[in-house]
Amino acid sequence: MGEVKKGYVRPLDLKQGRVDMGHGAGGRAMAQLIDEVFARAFANEWLGQGNDAAVLPAPAAGERLVMATDAHVVSPLFFPGGDIGCLSVHGTINDVAVMGARPLYLAASFILEEGFALADLVRIVNSMAAAAREAGVPVVTGDTKVVEAGKGDGVFISTTGVGALPAGRDIGGANARAGDVVIVSGSIGDHGTAILSQRESLAFDTEIVSDTAALHGLIAHLLELVPGVRVMRDPTRGGLATTLNEIAVQSGVGISLEEAAIPVHPQVEAACEFLGLDPLYVANEGKLVVICAAADADAAVSALRAHPLGTEAARIGEVIDDPNHFVQIRTGFGGRRMVDWLSGEQLPRIC
Amino acid sequence: MGEVKKGYVRPLDLKQGRVDMGHGAGGRAMAQLIDEVFARAFANEWLGQGNDAAVLPAPAAGERLVMATDAHVVSPLFFPGGDIGCLSVHGTINDVAVMGARPLYLAASFILEEGFALADLVRIVNSMAAAAREAGVPVVTGDTKVVEAGKGDGVFISTTGVGALPAGRDIGGANARAGDVVIVSGSIGDHGTAILSQRESLAFDTEIVSDTAALHGLIAHLLELVPGVRVMRDPTRGGLATTLNEIAVQSGVGISLEEAAIPVHPQVEAACEFLGLDPLYVANEGKLVVICAAADADAAVSALRAHPLGTEAARIGEVIDDPNHFVQIRTGFGGRRMVDWLSGEQLPRIC
Known part of the structure; x- marks a missing residue:
């Protein structure tokens, strides 16, 4: 997802443009969408590595890894107090954090419907990036697919979070005892x-x-x-x-x-x-x-x-x-x- | 995703049954789908923890973490040589492995379309589980959502993989040199x-x-x-x-x-x-x-x-x-x- 020059003829029209099948095909159109929408919003050193996977510092010695994933399909995409973008960041951070872990990184994959307004996508991605920044948990890797009009619903976002769990901490749904x-x-x-x-x-x-x-x-x-x-x-x-x-x-x-x-x-x-x-x-x-x-x-x-x-x-x-x-x-x-x-x-x- | 008794009236009809909106609503129907389809196929100690996130051994001291994610929307879902299930395991393992990392864990999230045949879902999940077993990379956590008929396309699967990268190993797209x-x-x-x-x-x-x-x-x-x-x-x-x-x-x-x-x-x-x-x-x-x-x-x-x-x-x-x-x-x-x-x-x- 690194921002590199790939000879785009003109910038994406982020005001009037729409998602088309080429944005998911793996070629130049997809690279441009990634550079001009995702990489720009999420900018961080891990995403900037530009490989299909991010290389990251691991949890400290003695810590365990915590991993959670959530698909987000909320409808409508925008609602009072938020949107699918910030929701997809919050939801996964929370699943990691309730184990008592320190959330470290997020991965995000997008399933876009052909014809979806790029302006709405930008709004969602920017909301996601703001939520990730505010939480201090970067989106370090991602993926984008496009499905034909009528085979999706605007945008679905799957996020996966990993975190670090300190040694000795044991919090989980099986630990409640009578009297608690x-x-x-x-x-x-x-x-x-x-x-x-x-x-x-x-x-x-x-x-x-x-x-x-x-x-x-x-x-x-x-x-x-x-x-x-x-x-x-x-x-x-x-x-x-x-x-x-x-x-x-x-x-x-x-x-x-x-x-x-x-x-x-x-x-x-x-x-x-x-x-x-x-x-x-x-x-x-x-x-x-x-x-x-x-x-x-x-x-x-x-x-x-x-x-x-x-x-x-x-x-x-x-x-x-x-x-x-x-x-x-x-x-x-x-x-x-x-x-x-x-x-x-x-x-x-x-x- | 732990297999626990929650008072299901009867087992899911995995031959003739179909996905309905209740399977994504977070209640008993979803718990049953998870227990009788996903937990059964993927059975492993991490998934069996039954929390919203899995607690896992971290990479060894000195190793770095590698993280990759992929949404899978392949059509048709079944094709000569495979299906969306094994593909979603292979694709993400490969993204982790090409960094030179040892793939450790997978997370999987499913977006199901209302009306999708449970028999096809079982076939896909079993293929996924077999691929994960064969690769030695367990699916440790997951999520399931359901969208209305006409808002999806059978099933989309997002997988995220994490792996451990040995100290000193540096493999990536930026390392090619003239003469290589x-x-x-x-x-x-x-x-x-x-x-x-x-x-x-x-x-x-x-x-x-x-x-x-x-x-x-x-x-x-x-x-x-x-x-x-x-x-x-x-x-x-x-x-x-x-x-x-x-x-x-x-x-x-x-x-x-x-x-x-x-x-x-x-x-x-x-x-x-x-x-x-x-x-x-x-x-x-x-x-x-x-x-x-x-x-x-x-x-x-x-x-x-x-x-x-x-x-x-x-x-x-x-x-x-x-x-x-x-x-x-x-x-x-x-x-x-x-x-x-x-x-x-x-x-x-x-x-």
Whole structure:
């Protein structure tokens, strides 16, 4: 992806131009797209090596490698609070960071639909590059393919992240134990509600904005103060409910939630009611679920609240013994209901 | 992606069933698809961790990390000699291996089209798993998304590979020097011709079979005998011609080829003639371009020929001084012609 002179007749028309099949064919047109859109936006020394793979410093001695990948097919491509570009950076950084790892590098592959506006591509790539820069995690290698009109949907972006995990750190979905406390870093349902409002052209009094954000800074701050955190996960597709069910099964425990304690913005609650959705199942892209020992819980909530991305952090429930590995919730009226896995397709193409 | 019991009512119908939007929604249907298709095929301890990211042993002290990514959109999905599944494993392993690195891990993300036959998905995933097993490079983490019918094309697969690069090894497109020798590991044009024959339903006397293969074994064998190799690359999209033009620009040199020395299978030559293609521009998926010092050339050709994937290896040209960084070829009739970059879209969706 190095910027080298390859005899382009004229620069790409980044205002009126469109993606054509030649942009994915491996020849001069593709080289030009890479030079004038991708390499320019992502500019860094690794990408500048110009080979099919990047050569990178490895994690330090004693550290382990962490690897995560995500395909992004969100529709619409642009939504309040973000777009597929920054989302594809945040989502993969978060998958690496919730293991307790320091995200190091991203790889990105693009599947473009013939006819897609180059201006939209540039906007997306620039958003991606800005998110990567802000997070301090460079896009070091990439790939571009083009499919015929009607065989794709504008742009799909797959990102893969690698990170370095310090020796001795053990955070994962299987580590929750009865008596632990469940914490969420802020209000739930923002991302999915923002997407769906946009898709359905719904207008609410207050615009609902996606919470898409890279969480590795928040996580680093938390782990500095509470190194004994047992589980972290970002509750994306399927929402908080599905994430907690996954953890319950992995850890062989039950989870009991307090409905009143779960932060939900009033406009999200109203939109969900209108749309017939339960915020517990709606995707988040900048929230963190933390499970830690009861003795660490106050410190963890304080640590999260002291960071700009965790000001609304709250203790929302506890881990219990349950051979069925159920998640249940105590409602405002003192009753209890089961919080099952998401069934069906509630919100397709949410990320 | 761990295989855990989540209360599925009945197993997926892997014979008659089809992908639906719920398989990408993050809930129980997706968990079931992952458990019964992906986790079963790829089964390994890393994937079995069941988190959103895999925790892996890092490269050894002193080694560097190599990272490459590729989106695969080949059409048709099944072709003589392979399918999108094994291709997506081979392609990414090769991008890592040509840097001189030992491929360690793969990540895979799938974009499925609603309505895609689960039987075809299983066939593809099993082919991918077999290729990964044969190569000794496990798929350690993954992701699945589903798009509506008419917004995709069956299945797209993005794979990302990481590898470990020994200290002191420096192989890359910028290292060619005037006087070096250009070698190819075997006949060119097989993959692209196989795809196009299939797509156009052309029948030739002899079926043309894709050369899709993982090259890291061949490369390890070569480097053991000729550690001083300067450039390696797998000439995929754009073919040998485009790959050599890239290297010429990166290294600031010219390249002179001998047409008669370039191995092309007779049936590929005939098919290309029929289709109006130049084999120099047709994609390969299991061939290696090697550039090394003239003093190493005989040893390199011998080393390649001693490996099953390099039996037809040949010296095909040399690196020359050329301020224009042109690639030229001496034809059978003693003339010379320029070998330009691929222009246009010769072969869309070839990989």
